[in-house]
Amino acid sequence: MLAQVETFKAITAARVRKVYETPSGPVEAVAEVDFEIARGDFVSILGPSGCGKSTLMLMIAGLESTTSGAITLDGLQVSGPQTDAGMMFQDPTLLPWRSVLDNVLFPIDMRGAVSSESRTRAESLLRMVDLWAFRDKRPRELSGGMRQRVALARALVNDPRILLMDEPFSALDAITRDEMGYALARIWDTTRKTAIFITHSIREAIFLSDRVLVMGRRPSTIIEDVRIPFERPRDPSIEADPRFNELYLHLKASIHRTTGVQ
């Protein structure tokens, strides 16, 4: 199963296709996707609802099988759940009966491997996401943005090789969402993990990413691959850069093409 392919690419997808069998016939969630992501790149996948972005992420995580084609992580073909992928979802999915610290430790606890080292790591992650003061609180005592920061710390606690984020900020209000984007950019700068970030927000994608892939709808394939040239560390001022607006309009036009907006 674990065939050695290319080792210099962190993530590759080759002719990846996913078809779901439903009572009303087969539904093609992902048509044919090809890409290669270099180690340490932050890549956003941008696209309209229902274009198969989430399915693609689940296939990378090894939680859904591919109908055909192959995905590799660090040169190894994905054939089952990837234990060194950190994941974030639209909902923080915290356990309400656990404290913030114990929620961060959850992935390690689920393997029965909590140690004083992992505890120290969880504590330093909580400091990094500015939630140290809240370590003993329950999730219900936190705001939506704080809960997603707990989820981010939890995604990093295993020191994963890749970070997979499926619209992690889309349930937040616009102001909190901006703050979370800045926080993620700052935290990502300290870890530089290969990351895939799924979003509907073009500005979020440009601000955070080294590369933006646009996924079309019917057929669900990658229709655009744009490199984002801004230096890191980034700060909100890049939004005033004329290139930011150019990229924004360019990406917006490609999304409109796939959704049929004139």
Next chain:
Amino acid sequence: MNGIVNNSDLAPTSAASARAPLPAPSRPSRLGVLRGQARLVVLPVIAAALVITGWEAVVRIKQIPNTLLPAPSAVAIRLTETLPFLLGQAVPTTLETIASFLISMVLGISLAVLICKSRLMRDALYPNIVLFQLIPKIALAPLFIVWLGIGSTSRITFGVFISFFPVVVATLTGLMSVDRDLLRLCKAVGADESRIYAKVRFPAAVPHLFSGLKIAITFAMIGVIVGEFITAQAGLGYMILFAASQAEMTLIFASIVVLCVIGLVLYGIIVMAEALALKKYGA
């Protein structure tokens, strides 16, 4: 960075009114002195006392005979006279109710786990369990006498039969209430099934489980009493039927009072256990 910010959201429209003094609370009522917890206890007690007083008054004024409807005072006198005897009768009823309940709990939770774990079991059993809920199960009580005789086994079995469905349904709802993404996360970090049950599914099911157990304890008691109506030579259900045959209305009501107290105590124990569990596992 997220595009348009609506400026009107930031307008200080309510700043001035927020500083204005709050109006004094309106609607003064006669019971306005009763606030919070006290009100929640005192008002129902007053309402119940009024009903009992009314009952007493009607029986006295209309001079209704004791053999038709005894006054609450007559029931109270009979209750104090026969209390040791009735408590003796309460022992088998209580023990059989507890036995039915405990068996239902173990059986119900086990079946729920089985259905949750296996897609095949879920598809095969769950629709039947839901349909079974709709059957008036009391009607099947005589079958249990035929199959299991007139001993406590048939009463306990019947109690289990009618009380374990709510446990299955509630537990299963709880076990299945776990967010799909959270289960994906568990798989992604390499957690095995037993750990997912111990650390995620069961804790998430706790609030649901207790709502099922509260129904189960009342159903278990109903099952046992119905069983006693049909078969027993002892127990409070038997006492009620025996007293009815002798037109001993005060004894019937005295037995019912004892049953009510036992039911309340058993229910209260579960509510207290629930309060403890929700402190730890509540949202």
